[in-house]
Structures are given as structure tokens and as C-alpha cells.
Amino acid sequence: xxxxxxxxxxxxxxxxxxxxxxxxxxxxxxxxxxxxxxxxxxxxxxxxxxxxxxxxxxxxxxxxxxxxxxxxxxxxxxxxxxxxxxxxxxxxxxxxxxxxxxxxxxxxxxxxxxxxxxxxxxxxxxxxxxxxxxxxxxxxxxxxxxxxxxxxxxxxxxxxxxxxxxxxxxxxxxxxxxxxxxxxxxxxxxxxxxxxxxxxxxxxxxxxxxxxxxxxxxxxxxxxxxxxxxxxxxxxxxxxxxxxxxxxxxxxxxxxxxxxx
Numbered sequence: 001x002x003x004x005x006x007x008x009x010x011x012x013x014x015x016x017x018x019x020x021x022x023x024x025x026x027x028x029x030x031x032x033x034x035x036x037x038x039x040x041x042x043x044x045x046x047x048x049x050x051x052x053x054x055x056x057x058x059x060x061x062x063x064x065x066x067x068x069x070x071x072x073x074x075x076x077x078x079x080x081x082x083x084x085x086x087x088x089x090x091x092x093x094x095x096x097x098x099x100x101x102x103x104x105x106x107x108x109x110x111x112x113x114x115x116x117x118x119x120x121x122x123x124x125x126x127x128x129x130x131x132x133x134x135x136x137x138x139x140x141x142x143x144x145x146x147x148x149x150x151x152x153x154x155x156x157x158x159x160x161x162x163x164x165x166x167x168x169x170x171x172x173x174x175x176x177x178x179x180x181x182x183x184x185x186x187x188x189x190x191x192x193x194x195x196x197x198x199x200x201x202x203x204x205x206x207x208x209x210x211x212x213x214x215x216x217x218x219x220x221x222x223x224x225x226x227x228x229x230x231x232x233x234x235x236x237x238x239x240x241x242x243x244x245x246x247x248x249x250x251x252x253x254x255x256x257x258x259x260x261x
Contacts, residue, residue, distance in 0.1 A: 018053030020246030028093025043072035083123035100130025102141035125155035143171035231259035
């Protein structure tokens with residue numbers, strides 16, 4: 001058995017394997033889970049099993065995942081990081097529209113503070129860059145809220161190196177969240193950018209929405225990959241990796257967490 005892997009995320013040393021809450025909502029990431037009590041038990045099981053990084057967003061539901069986290073985990077452990085995001089509007093199941101209007105982003109932060117029942121958010125991501133609004137206006141508003149003490153650390157999601165270069169001229173960036181897994185290592189340049197600056201990289205869809213069984217021929221001898229192996233590949237890829245596999249099944253949660261233990 002190997003030692004659980006840890007790293008520095010948003011100013012805290014935590015277990016590098018976290019938990020993503022997108023799948024705790026209804027179909028199309030819309031509406032509540034079919035069994036709220038089971039979702040609450042799953043969140044508690046994650047933390048009881050050593051997870052110290054919970055990833056969520058106001059758009060999950062919308063406004064479903066954050067209240068679930070509060071019901072399940074409040075009062076929060078001192079060593080727990082809860083990361084959330086804002087900057088999307090939802091028009092129905094599977095429908096997402098970026099909105100980077102500064103007043104809207106401020107409202108997103110204020111509402112997340114209320115739903116999570118915290119005075120400051122550990123890690124807050126701009127969920128998407130709105131191409132209609134200057135990045136300086138979007139990230140600048142979030143940076144102002146960080147300076148006001150309502151956000152402890154800032155992150156960016158679904159971004160490229162050019163956007164990150166601009167972002168760090170506006171505000172300190174603590175984490176970057178992009179798609180990245182063994183089947184779709186889509187942004188190795190962003191990972192390298194984060195490595196050079198010792199910024200956490202949080203790969204979402206680390207199991208490629210369950211398609212990890214169709215791994216490349218060089219992944220394993222029989223051309224298949226277990227969830228544990230897929231997650232271990234990410235953890236071994238770089239010490240700045242903090243994968244957030246999500247699931248609505250407690251058995252799968254336990255299996256995923258075997259990747260670093």
C-alpha cells in the first residue's frame with residue numbers, strides 16, 4: 001500500500017485526490033438527485049474516507065450541489081477545501097451560457113456564500129470566460145471580492161495559456177481546471193504552464209465520463225484501464241495534479257479513492 005499523495009491547494013496541504021459533485025444532480029446536471037439522502041451519505045463517506053477537496057459550482061442543478069454539501073458536511077472540517085464556481089447561467093438540462101457581467105459574478109459569489117454558509121470561499125473559479133466581456137472586468141470583480149475577504153483563492157476554468165497569461169496580470173491564480181485524462185490529455189501546455197508556476201491543475205472529467213475502459217494500447221497489456229489505473233496515471237503525470245472524480249455511487253467512490261492508497 002502506498003502513502004496517500006498530498007499537495008498544496010489554495011494554501012492548504014490536502015490529499016490530491018478530491019471529489020467532484022456534478023453527478024449528484026439530476027439528468028443533464030439539472031434538478032435534484034433522485035435520492036437526496038443517498039447523495040448526502042455519499043458526501044459524508046467521501047470526507048470520512050479522507051477526501052479533503054470538494055469541487056462544486058452554483059450551476060450544478062443549478063443551486064443544488066452547494067446546498068447538498070452544506071446539509072452533508074456543515075460545520076466543515078478545518079482541513080477541508082470547498083471549491084465552487086460562478087459565471088454560467090442555465091436554461092434547462094444540458095444547457096449552459098457564460099455570463100461574465102461583473103454584477104452577475106458578484107451575485108454568484110454572494111449566493112454561494114449563503115448556500116454554503118461560509119464567510120469566505122476557499123477556492124472560487126471563474127467557471128467560463130465570457131467572450132463578450134473583457135477578462136479584466138470579469139476576473140477583476142472576483143479579485144475585488146478576494147480583497148474584500150469573501151474569497152480566499154481564485155481559479156480559472158476551461159482556459160488556454162494566452163488567457164492565463166492575461167489572468168495573472170490581473171489577479172493571483174491558485175488553480176486551473178481543464179479537461180484532462182489519459183484518453184484526452186487536451187491541454188498539456190496548460191499543465192506545463194501551471195507546473196512552471198507551481199499552480200494546482202485540477203483535471204475535470206478525469207475518467208473521461210466513464211470511457212476509461214477504451215484506453216490506448218500502451219495503457220495496459222489487455223488494452224483496458226480500471227478507474228484506479230486511470231486516476232493513478234493522472235497523479236503520476238505531475239505533482240500539481242488534483243483530480244476530482246465524480247460519481248453518484250458510493251461503491252464507485254470507494255474504488256476511485258484506492259488510486260492513491
